[in-house]
Amino acid sequence: MLFNSLDFAVFLPLVFLIYWFVFPKNIKQQNVMLLISSYVFYGWWDWRFLSLILFSTILDYMLGKRMGNSQNESDRKWLLATSVVVNLGFLGFFKYYNFFADSFVQVFTFMGQPIHPRALSIVLPVGISFYTFQTLSYSIDVYKRKLEPARDFISFATFVSFFPQLVAGPIERATHLLPQFYKKRKFDYALAADGSKQMLWGFFKKVVIADNCAEYVNIIFQNYENYSASTLALGAVLFAFQIYGDFSGYSDIAIGLSRLFGFDLMKNFAFPYFSRDIAEFWRRWHISLSTWFRDYLYIPLGGSKGGLGIKIRNTFIIFLVSGFWHGANWTFVIWGALNALYFLPLLLAGKNRNNLNQIAEGRLLPSFKEAGQLLITFSLTCLAWVFFRAESVTMAFDYISSMFSISILSKPQVFPIEIIALVGLFIMIEWLGRESDFAIQSLGIKWRRPFRYGVYYGVFMLIYFAGNFSDEIEFIYFQF
Known part of the structure; x- marks a missing residue:
């Protein structure tokens, strides 16, 4: 459902009235109402992909609980790896299968060995890049013990599918948004x-x-x-x-x-x-994504604390991955690389935070x-x-x-x-x-x-x- 549609103009007042006037004091009922509304909002586009977001929700909820209960570091790593592999696997299949297939064809054709992989007609689920990163941040934060695992499935499912930001962000952190589903909410004019x-x-x-x-x-x-x-x-x-x-x-x-x-x-x-400067631009543009890559990719790679080679490597990784996140086309990769080239002189001169x-x-x-x-x-x-x-x-x-x-x-x-x-x-x-x-x-x-x-x-x-x-x-x- 589009924000700029007549459907949404009917949907929003209806949900708002039920939320505040039918369930004004019951958090559980409000969360159930938001969950149903979010699934209707998302399913309005294509109801078949509700199964995908539901599967991701159930998987990360169960893995999160097991990670929280386990004291065995090896088991916890395997649980986190399962969440990362499955979520990125779904994202990779729906978003990048045909991109990689076409790229392999071009490479082998250039080498004189044409191949003919099977092309698939794949529909990209709306918002999959956003809610995948949101659930991944939950799993990573639970693994790092920055966040207690969710005990209430309805609250967690509503966090994953919250309709205002479900399909195009902001990409929320569980440490910020999830606790809000546990607290009593009163209408604030x-x-x-x-x-x-x-x-x-x-x-x-x-x-x-x-x-x-x-x-x-x-x-x-x-x-x-x-x-x-x-x-x-x-x-x-x-x-x-x-x-x-x-x-x-x-x-x-x-x-x-x-x-x-x-x-x-x-x-x-x-x-x-x-x-x-470009460093300031990237602190101000799509902040939820740039900080996600900073916290879950750039800093774990060493950030800017290593030598010159490490700084250059990490800068290009973060921008190339950001470009690739945006779409399955080499244009996005070059867009990311170009921004890395813009950013690198500021980083090397120590002026990226001026x-x-x-x-x-x-x-x-x-x-x-x-x-x-x-x-x-x-x-x-x-x-x-x-x-x-x-x-x-x-x-x-x-x-x-x-x-x-x-x-x-x-x-x-x-x-x-x-x-x-x-x-x-x-x-x-x-x-x-x-x-x-x-x-x-x-x-x-x-x-x-x-x-x-x-x-x-x-x-x-x-x-x-x-x-x-x-x-x-x-x-x-x-x-x-």
Whole structure:
């Protein structure tokens, strides 16, 4: 079920009313209600894959209990290995089988030994990369004794399938989210109001910014051979705002939606396009995934504490794995490698943690130095996004090579002035609200109520009149 669908517009009020008015005081009943609602939400797409998420839930619940009860370190390692192998096995089969099969064909054909492996028509279950990593973090934390194993199956199953963040994150840690299913929850108007504002901003990002940019991005990328360098550059910039509006919009809706039900989810985006270097960008982009790789892969490999070779190796591993996580295509691997190349000089120079505060903190405008750093970082990010958006490596290199020509000085052949104006307005609001959790959280907070609510009404009217409702467009990260 899509957040931006009529089905969800009926689903949400119904679940909200039953949750708070039928089961206001019983945690067990509220959790059962959330579990059923989550399975309906997920099964609306394809009910057959409910068996997959249920199997993963039962497996990790049982293995977690056995790990918690066992004092034998060898047995506990085998239990953890079972969880890791089975979960990654499912992920690998559904997401990467055809990728590896095609890659083997290309390699053996290049060596003069063509092979013909059996191709399978595999449907990628929505959200499998997200809930797999969520359950893996649970198993790892139980093994490390950072977390007591879940004793209540309903609470654990609801944690795994919690519908606001089930299919595109944030990727929650069990240490943060699971205990919230054990605690009594009371309706908090202030929390719900804040969540509603964040949902409103998330929908603005999705249907006004992302979906409108998507139309022109598709036109430019699908016909890139026919366009000038300036048009291709514009296409790359519009895609940067498309993917940011789409993905961070989903996160905003998910976090805000969770607050309506009394839950707190981790922050997933922190205004990444206002970063002064690539290291800062990756602290602000898809925070739940980047910190997951940091804690469960980068640090166990030694992090940045070893010698020069170890630092380089671990940096490339973390970015290559991150790229491969995003999709079964060499374009994502190169996207990850390119970001590693961006990041490596900062790490080796010890400058990867230079910009920990917000840009122009306490000031309206950045300094010339900060503005230059922001522009360079954004340009490098847009360049990398071309690989993310391109359908093949060849297309990505052709697109980029065509972008660096004398026609970069010409007027773009595709120039949607109304979309560019909306993106400009979006940047301005994000800039003004960059020191809050989301852009409109504190916007006009000290104004009189009519003016403050006028802001929210204005955002709503922009969604209504400027939003792209020509079709219920899926979120980009559903494919990951």
